[in-house]
Amino acid sequence: MSITSNPSRTSRGKLSSTVPAEQLAEIRELFEERRKGFSLDAPFYTDPTIFGMDMQGIFQKNWLFAASVAELPEPGDYVTVEYGPTSLLIMRKDDGGVNVLHNVCRHRGARVLTAPSGSTGNLVCGYHSWTYSPEGDLIHASAPGETEFDKSCFGLKKAHSRVYAGLIFVCVADEPPTDFDEVAKIFVPYLEPHDLGRTKVAYQQNIVEEGNWKLVMENNRECYHCDGHPELACSLFPTWGLTEGIVPSHLEEVWDRNKQAENSLEERCRRYGLPYEVVEELDTRIAGIRISREPLDGEGESFSPDGHRLSKKLLGNLRDFRLGRCSMHLQPNSWFHFLGDHVITFGVFPINEHQTLVRTTWLVADDAVEGEDYDLDKLTHTWKQTNIQDKAFVELCQQGAGSPAYEPGPYMKSEYQVEAFINWYVQRMQEHMA
Amino acid sequence: MTITTTSIEVPEPQRVRDFVMPWNHTLSANGPAANAARALGPWHPQEFMAECVETIPEAGGLKTFVFRRLDGAPLAFRAGQYLNIAFPIHGEDQDPVDRSYSISSAPTSPWTFSITVKRDNGGLVSPWIHDHVEPGTVLDMLGPVGAFHLPDVERRPRYLLLAAGAGITPIMSMLRTIHALPGRADVVVLYHGAAPGEFGFAKELEYIANVDDRIQVFYSLGDRSVPENWEWMLGRLTAQMLEQVAPDANGRQVYACGPEGYLNHAADLLRKVGVDDTSVHMEFFSGDRKTLLEYQEEISLAEDLAEEYAEEAAEQTNHFAETQPAELQLFQPAATDIDTEAEVEAEAVADADTDAPVDDSDFTSVGEGTLTLSFIKSRIKLRIDPTERILGPAQRAGVRIGANCQEGMCGSCKIVKISGEVEMNHQGGIRAREIASGKFLPCCSTAQSDMVIDA
Numbered sequence: 001m002s003i004t005s006n007p008s009r010t011s012r013g014k015l016s017s018t019v020p021a022e023q024l025a026e027i028r029e030l031f032e033e034r035r036k037g038f039s040l041d042a043p044f045y046t047d048p049t050i051f052g053m054d055m056q057g058i059f060q061k062n063w064l065f066a067a068s069v070a071e072l073p074e075p076g077d078y079v080t081v082e083y084g085p086t087s088l089l090i091m092r093k094d095d096g097g098v099n100v101l102h103n104v105c106r107h108r109g110a111r112v113l114t115a116p117s118g119s120t121g122n123l124v125c126g127y128h129s130w131t132y133s134p135e136g137d138l139i140h141a142s143a144p145g146e147t148e149f150d151k152s153c154f155g156l157k158k159a160h161s162r163v164y165a166g167l168i169f170v171c172v173a174d175e176p177p178t179d180f181d182e183v184a185k186i187f188v189p190y191l192e193p194h195d196l197g198r199t200k201v202a203y204q205q206n207i208v209e210e211g212n213w214k215l216v217m218e219n220n221r222e223c224y225h226c227d228g229h230p231e232l233a234c235s236l237f238p239t240w241g242l243t244e245g246i247v248p249s250h251l252e253e254v255w256d257r258n259k260q261a262e263n264s265l266e267e268r269c270r271r272y273g274l275p276y277e278v279v280e281e282l283d284t285r286i287a288g289i290r291i292s293r294e295p296l297d298g299e300g301e302s303f304s305p306d307g308h309r310l311s312k313k314l315l316g317n318l319r320d321f322r323l324g325r326c327s328m329h330l331q332p333n334s335w336f337h338f339l340g341d342h343v344i345t346f347g348v349f350p351i352n353e354h355q356t357l358v359r360t361t362w363l364v365a366d367d368a369v370e371g372e373d374y375d376l377d378k379l380t381h382t383w384k385q386t387n388i389q390d391k392a393f394v395e396l397c398q399q400g401a402g403s404p405a406y407e408p409g410p411y412m413k414s415e416y417q418v419e420a421f422i423n424w425y426v427q428r429m430q431e432h433m434a
Numbered sequence: 435m436t437i438t439t440t441s442i443e444v445p446e447p448q449r450v451r452d453f454v455m456p457w458n459h460t461l462s463a464n465g466p467a468a469n470a471a472r473a474l475g476p477w478h479p480q481e482f483m484a485e486c487v488e489t490i491p492e493a494g495g496l497k498t499f500v501f502r503r504l505d506g507a508p509l510a511f512r513a514g515q516y517l518n519i520a521f522p523i524h525g526e527d528q529d530p531v532d533r534s535y536s537i538s539s540a541p542t543s544p545w546t547f548s549i550t551v552k553r554d555n556g557g558l559v560s561p562w563i564h565d566h567v568e569p570g571t572v573l574d575m576l577g578p579v580g581a582f583h584l585p586d587v588e589r590r591p592r593y594l595l596l597a598a599g600a601g602i603t604p605i606m607s608m609l610r611t612i613h614a615l616p617g618r619a620d621v622v623v624l625y626h627g628a629a630p631g632e633f634g635f636a637k638e639l640e641y642i643a644n645v646d647d648r649i650q651v652f653y654s655l656g657d658r659s660v661p662e663n664w665e666w667m668l669g670r671l672t673a674q675m676l677e678q679v680a681p682d683a684n685g686r687q688v689y690a691c692g693p694e695g696y697l698n699h700a701a702d703l704l705r706k707v708g709v710d711d712t713s714v715h716m717e718f719f720s721g722d723r724k725t726l727l728e729y730q731e732e733i734s735l736a737e738d739l740a741e742e743y744a745e746e747a748a749e750q751t752n753h754f755a756e757t758q759p760a761e762l763q764l765f766q767p768a769a770t771d772i773d774t775e776a777e778v779e780a781e782a783v784a785d786a787d788t789d790a791p792v793d794d795s796d797f798t799s800v801g802e803g804t805l806t807l808s809f810i811k812s813r814i815k816l817r818i819d820p821t822e823r824i825l826g827p828a829q830r831a832g833v834r835i836g837a838n839c840q841e842g843m844c845g846s847c848k849i850v851k852i853s854g855e856v857e858m859n860h861q862g863g864i865r866a867r868e869i870a871s872g873k874f875l876p877c878c879s880t881a882q883s884d885m886v887i888d889a
Binding site: 074075076119120121122124129131133134139140142268271272299301308309312313314317318319320321322340365367 | 592
């Protein structure tokens, strides 16, 4: 895929050094002096300049999760997503594919579409009705008396996109990192059996957390705090994140139950040809990933108090409800749970240095009927509660990072994924600044 | 000499993804269905007479009786349903004895149908049937009845079919139906019998399991003593046995038929192996008093329905007497039924189109032309020629319509027509969905008839 359209003029009109040299040197030093295994220094969570650099070094360079195909089921359906200052239009094409366009009118820069989602034929800017085709070509701009106006020079800017197993990823860099396609080869076999193409959105929740996007991600990457999630604790074994040697004696019984559940899940996965092994390359490559299929406690079917299914319709061509959770973590902005009866996607969309939009979407089989096959409140209960609790944790940390007494603290053994995320972040940013 | 052997590879068939009963398209079609298809629509019970045309002795004290309707119509039903039949056991002058029997044939071959009856020597009816019903016997029947049947459309046709003894009858109908139809399916049958020679349909089951790779059949001998050459499973139904034949029972729809004790036991076990209660469908074959009462209730309801339909049909027959070919009148009873939502809706729309009068007598009249466009919000009646694009004259007449490109691209002039026809040459400013819901772009449309417009 290549970006066609207009000659790149990205260098023109940009201030060459958005960050004064002195401040840049200071920030470089902060990155270089980052103590491994410890949380970041306060400015990484509080400083608007570093936030701006994060947007350039992470969100304008890497592949990002945007939405799932279920959010734009029909041709003409679109969603808009925003990563810091970047606003993108993701639109379902008539041929079933997906177009990603910058949501910036080429006339005077207005947002072309302002709704978070909707359905449209051509794209009409609300300001002066400049009208673009779904491909982004400017097809109408009323121009009485203009003789030298060449519409072909003013198409909407395009961004790269990939749809893998029903998940839509975008990259606004001119040259996107190439290892994402390799990573897709890892995760597609895990996700494809759940057939997102035949799901629908049962519910979508947008939460603005008063916290830096990295704190949101860090919080997601450990379950050390899972005592604070009583609803989720019914489904996750309390031994999650522990390894053989470090199981405390009061959890030995749970550990055994977990082991047993793991064994029977593996047996089922082998029977149905579903991959379940842990693949973990969180900071050893650009498209950092962790994926695995793990058992859930209780009946092992879904995120309900007793583990029983929350939707009666199996996804895709799955044969069994007891498939635990296939969970995927991707750097830098997403995580997912794929279950037999539903899928939950989590996307992280930074707003500024202290605010982050977390979008959670519950997907069920598209022939599942609300009230008959699933109860919406029950379907969404566990993760709605968990999200509220997580929001509170993230906000506590954000407040802490802003306090004069804050200093980086150590990540525990069970928080190795947090360290991996931060390590990934530091590597990417140093490459960016190099 | 070299001997070469060639193994015959059976190629995998290409199948449609969902499993759909052949009448489903008729049921969900918007337009009026063809008469023959309607006659096949298995949507309500009828009273009819049928003639026995063949009897087939089966293993296990079972006997199959094949019938055809006297009126020549096919019998419409769903696999798993039963018929309520009047047997003149005490002679033609006395009241007949009513009994319900599951249909064992498949609705995919509807021109004849069969019931399969187990001889119960202590009983009143079944011995009489075995001894007296023969080719030529005509019986009064009511049906089809019963909610124990395969769905009309199933995206995940993964079934576990459990049968004990004569409970195989409706299961056999299901199995024959699935075997007869294309579409992906994954079917496991577990059939409990009392003795090796007492599995009804054993040869056909063996055949189906051999030629249809979607279907697996397992047998188990109840709790009787076992002969040496028995190669199948032994003993009553257990959770272990379920796990063995269908380790993915959890994700299947279960249909079970047999004696009450067997089914109660099966219900417990299914719960134990994680099958959701809502995925279990049961038919009590030899019921206790309670189930018998339920049967009776359903049959009396069916009788009422059948009567109602017959009356309607009679009216219709009179009504259409002159236009319908004589033979088709026989099928009419089944053709009175489907007021699908879509049809009702279509009619309502049609009504609105032709009948809904808009009182435009006090609207301001403007323009000249052969057609009249009534704009109900603006209270303007615009006369226009069929060659003129609507937008310009409408705007000049004072109808408030936003517009920008005027070429059918930007969609800013989109409005709704309440009635009438337009011809539109748009360029992407409107979606098919919107057109279907009555919207159009006046900038690139001409009127083809008088119109009422919501603007």
